[in-house]
Amino acid sequence: MTNKLFKNCSISISLSVLGAMLLAACTSGGDSTQGNSYEGFEVKFLVGSALKEFCDRSAQQFNATKPKLDNGKAFYLKCEAKGSGDVVTEMTSLAQQLKAGTLQPDDAKFPTLLSVDGEIYHSQLLYQFSQIFPGQNYIPQITDAPLLASSPMVFMAPADVTAGLRKQQDLYKTLVTAKNHQEIDPSSPQLPINFVHTAPTRSNSGLQTLVAQFVSVSGKRPEQLTAADVQKYQTEIQKIQSKVTRYGISTNALATDMVKNGSFWASIGSVYESSVIQANSNLQPGQTRFEAIYPQATFTSNMRAILPSGTWVNADEKAAAQKVIEYLKTPQTQKIATELGLRPGVPGVELGAKFTPQFGVQPNVKYDSLRPPQPEVVAAMLKSWQEFAKRPSQVVVVVDSSGSMSGNKLPSVQNTLRNYIQTLGPKEQIAVIDFDSEIRTPVKVDSTTQGQARGLEFIGSLQADGGTRLYDSALEARNWLQQNLRKDAINAVVILTDGDDSESQINLDQLRQELEKSNFNSDKRIAFFTVGYGKEGEFNPEVLKQIAEFNGGYYRKGDPETISTLMADLQVEF
Numbered sequence: 001m002t003n004k005l006f007k008n009c010s011i012s013i014s015l016s017v018l019g020a021m022l023l024a025a026c027t028s029g030g031d032s033t034q035g036n037s038y039e040g041f042e043v044k045f046l047v048g049s050a051l052k053e054f055c056d057r058s059a060q061q062f063n064a065t066k067p068k069l070d071n072g073k074a075f076y077l078k079c080e081a082k083g084s085g086d087v088v089t090e091m092t093s094l095a096q097q098l099k100a101g102t103l104q105p106d107d108a109k110f111p112t113l114l115s116v117d118g119e120i121y122h123s124q125l126l127y128q129f130s131q132i133f134p135g136q137n138y139i140p141q142i143t144d145a146p147l148l149a150s151s152p153m154v155f156m157a158p159a160d161v162t163a164g165l166r167k168q169q170d171l172y173k174t175l176v177t178a179k180n181h182q183e184i185d186p187s188s189p190q191l192p193i194n195f196v197h198t199a200p201t202r203s204n205s206g207l208q209t210l211v212a213q214f215v216s217v218s219g220k221r222p223e224q225l226t227a228a229d230v231q232k233y234q235t236e237i238q239k240i241q242s243k244v245t246r247y248g249i250s251t252n253a254l255a256t257d258m259v260k261n262g263s264f265w266a267s268i269g270s271v272y273e274s275s276v277i278q279a280n281s282n283l284q285p286g287q288t289r290f291e292a293i294y295p296q297a298t299f300t301s302n303m304r305a306i307l308p309s310g311t312w313v314n315a316d317e318k319a320a321a322q323k324v325i326e327y328l329k330t331p332q333t334q335k336i337a338t339e340l341g342l343r344p345g346v347p348g349v350e351l352g353a354k355f356t357p358q359f360g361v362q363p364n365v366k367y368d369s370l371r372p373p374q375p376e377v378v379a380a381m382l383k384s385w386q387e388f389a390k391r392p393s394q395v396v397v398v399v400d401s402s403g404s405m406s407g408n409k410l411p412s413v414q415n416t417l418r419n420y421i422q423t424l425g426p427k428e429q430i431a432v433i434d435f436d437s438e439i440r441t442p443v444k445v446d447s448t449t450q451g452q453a454r455g456l457e458f459i460g461s462l463q464a465d466g467g468t469r470l471y472d473s474a475l476e477a478r479n480w481l482q483q484n485l486r487k488d489a490i491n492a493v494v495i496l497t498d499g500d501d502s503e504s505q506i507n508l509d510q511l512r513q514e515l516e517k518s519n520f521n522s523d524k525r526i527a528f529f530t531v532g533y534g535k536e537g538e539f540n541p542e543v544l545k546q547i548a549e550f551n552g553g554y555y556r557k558g559d560p561e562t563i564s565t566l567m568a569d570l571q572v573e574f
Contacts, residue, residue, distance in 0.1 A: 041320070043075055043076065044079075044112055045078065046080050046115070047081050047303075048204055054342060056079050069320060071316075075320040084118065087125075091129075095133065112321050114306040116306075117205070126141070138310040147345035147346075151343060152300050153208050153272065153300075154271065156271045156360075158289075165184065167185060172213050175195065197269065197271075206270075223371055225374075227377055227380040230384050244391045248573050252274075255278065259279045272301055276361055280359045281341075291360040295367060297367060299370050300370075341361075393428050393429070395430045397430055398473050403436070405533075423571070428571075433476065437466035468500065472505055473495070495529070495531065497530070515528065519551045528547055528552075530544035530545070533563065
């Protein structure tokens with residue numbers, strides 16, 4: 001029997017209905033097996049990101065029992081986590097390849113079990129498979145997939161503004177017009193409304209947020225909405241989106257960043273209840289506790305075990321998957337979910353110690369649980385968001401082209417930048433700067449044919465040579481953005497470097513002082529993201545982390561194998 005081993009990939013496909021609306025970017029997730037140390041065949045479980053830690057911890061305990069089938073065959077569970085949109089995209093791509101005959105049913109790329117973080121993406125998965133394999137019913141209906149855990153969508157906000165927000169009958173309607181928290185409630189501090197949620201093209205919480213906004217402004221149930229309603233109400237959605245500070249692919253990461261960066265970075269977030277619990281679980285001295293606000297109607301984010309009946313799941317794998325599901329639904333395993341802030345999928349399991357106001361949540365809440373819209377309406381919403389409602393972005397991409405980028409580093413960066421430019425949306429603009437001992441003039445790029453041509457010409461001109469003026473180039477990028485600031489847009493800097501600063505005229509402390517003038521307490525609000533490229537030791541990760549955190553961003557490590565995926569994820573932030 002062929003073991004199903006996941007291989008990293010970077011793909012971009014066009015789905016029959018969603019088309020360019022679901023960005024495919026395969027990201028590596030948690031590996032609960034630590035290699036192939038377990039005996040038998042592999043049962044791969046491809047899960048949405050909200051279920052990642054539950055799956056990893058459960059798999060570790062399950063594999064320790066050395067599970068076997070009734071026929072004596074040994075097997076083990078391996079978890080792989082992606083954004084829920086990426087799960088749908090990958091499975092649809094695999095199904096298309098299977099139908100075309102370019103992929104065999106026993107190919108290692110196929111997972112045995114699936115889960116997405118909510119029922120909208122489950123509905124999308126059903127729709128896509130019905131288009132590829134009409135009448136086959138390879139994906140079980142929503143109610144036929146066992147529930148493993150759930151978490152309601154909530155608004156997350158600092159304690160000093162929650163009293164005013166809770167007075168609102170429908171907060172999204174309020175966000176259409178309100179500009180600051182005192183407009184919402186006179187007792188709230190004089191604080192601008194800065195809103196965050198994940199990207200709906202990649203993340204379940206982002207998609208549920210977008211649908212909930214249409215539900216709010218239209219006054220209709222999700223299942224009653226039509227494509228015509230999307231066009232009718234997209235202007236109101238755009239007004240809500242104009243207050244967005246950051247998009248992203250990780251709901252928990254957004255919630256954690258809200259606590260770390262404070263109210264000027266984001267004063268309201270649309271996240272899972274479990275994200276509030278996790279963010280408040282690691283409060284540092286001086287950090288503000290955030291609280292959950294439960295809407296009168298919201299999505300429950302049901303996370304189910306989806307066992308396909310497709311030809312790629314053989315009899316042994318099906319039997320093993322059923323044993324996995326049975327184990328995940330046991331009370332002892334369900335307690336793992338509650339420890340992580342997820343509500344159990346099995347009745348009778350206690351919520352646990354963290355479901356208290358101390359962690360920002362209420363154990364007993366009542367709300368109207370929303371159902372998914374029609375798949376065609378979801379597709380229309382995503383298209384409207386990308387082309388009309390999404391907040392625009394302007395990003396300066398700073399590329400290190402010093403001598404240390406020779407070898408395979410520069411070509412992989414060039415390929416990555418080419419993909420970045422070719423996937424720019426109509427709301428995105430970038431300026432590209434390369435630096436070594438010199439800092440060159442920014443090249444402006446957008447999604448138009450002419451804009452992309454300028455970008456591709458820039459990529460072809462890159463050559464590895466000279467020193468590393470890292471601090472000077474960071475300041476140059478910030479200064480350019482200040483002079484060309486788009487008031488209606490998310491403005492950010494992304495720095496990609498493989499070396500320590502060697503020739504700058506300013507030092508790190510001077511750079512910090514300058515960046516303070518454009519951080520999220522200022523009216524400039526320019527975010528910084530840094531990528532350390534290559535081997536740590538060749539560059540200083542702590543320095544890159546500091547540069548990013550000066551202005552509300554983050555640092556990531558990349559290399560020639562991972563840089564394309566990393567930059568695709570970064571692009572989602574704005």
